[in-house]
Amino acid sequence: DTAVSQTPKYLVTQMGNDKSIKCEQNLGHDTMYWYKQDSKKFLKIMFSYNNKELIINETVPNRFSPKSPDKAHLNLHINSLELGDSAVYFCASSQLFEAFFGQGTRLTVV
């Protein structure tokens, strides 16, 4: 039973399109995150939600809009996709300091 699951696993889309990535966790954690991993494997936080409330927004462009309908779900919507948005996006959840990650969504913008 997958602890943190995100869909889709792969996403190929054209510049200018809008796309969404969905994430769900069944660990009962209060905090969920979106991380971005670039081509050099550098993993950087984008957003953090605690009990559906946004607590961290790491200077991410306004084109990225997270939404948490409940504490088990955190979705990411991206408007007007750009070539530079190509990366692997990871959802994660935690109760304390350690985070548990999903398998990632590999986004390619062409």
Next chain:
Amino acid sequence: QKEVEQDPGPLSVPEGAIVSLNCTYSNSAFQYFMWYRQYSRKGPELLMYTYSSGNKEDGRFTAQVDKSSKYISLFIRDSQPSDSATYLCAMSLEGAQKLVFGQGTRLTINP
């Protein structure tokens, strides 16, 4: 300068060797130190964590934190080909709800 520095490698060693992976950091307020392992095309999985300074051992893995030097290490004894992966160090402030990651070191264990 990045908050957490980690040599990206790649690092290639023969099976059975002892592997040493390291990170340095600049923020002396970091209190939680973690090592994640990431296989190709998978999400990072937590290997070990340490609070503040000291050592922690789990099977073939030992994590060390030296806060005075702002330096953390992960040692892998009797390395196996299945240990081949990218290893990422991560750190967190007390009460903070985000992890700051190093770039990751790509490790290959050759049979």
